[in-house]
Amino acid sequence: AQSVSQHNHHVILSEAASLELGCNYSYGGTVNLFWYVQYPGQHLQLLLKYFSGDPLVKGIKGFEAEFIKSKFSFNLRKPSVQWSDTAEYFCAVGWSGYSTLTFGKGTMLLVSP
């Protein structure tokens, strides 16, 4: 079955620390990969997406992610987090030809000032 795993449910960092959130998906095939962010009380917003091409993808607010096909991974990174990055982050995978996105359970990031 298609599944998406996010390794950390909660992450606490100090401002200016570097961030890496892990995401793995269950099996191969052609995939489209997404990271969404959900700020408290707000809707899901797209941070970045990968469809094809350069496996290093840059998104909004200084976030980037790297697709490693051999590891079925799409990890999210940011060199220096800010207090305003406090939010829940969701990795999502769309297998080509399917209607759905499959989401991970999310990682709650708390950045302390």
Place this chain on the structure above:
Amino acid sequence: ETGVTQSPTHLIKTRGQQVTLRCSSQSGHNTVSWYQQALGQGPQFIFQYYREEENGRGNFPPRFSGLQFPNYSSELNVNALELDDSALYLCASSHGQGADYGYTFGSGTRLTVV
């Protein structure tokens, strides 16, 4: 600001009742997907509508049903509500029916079943 509008924002219903949630898709988007996000979980796919037809369904019972209208807006109906139906219900619109396209999400409807 999101182009997807959902109503109502919050709703409290009693077990056994029926509920209808509404979604207006982003301009230019012809596909609507519905997701259920339980507390502490990621969104779970309920179903998708494309050109007024159901186009894919997740692991949800038949008491979860939907409609899409000619203007691409959509409704999610849930009959015989159960306590476990309490969740945030998200609507997402896209241009195209597969997961090959990005989705724009609405702010959701928070449903509480008591």
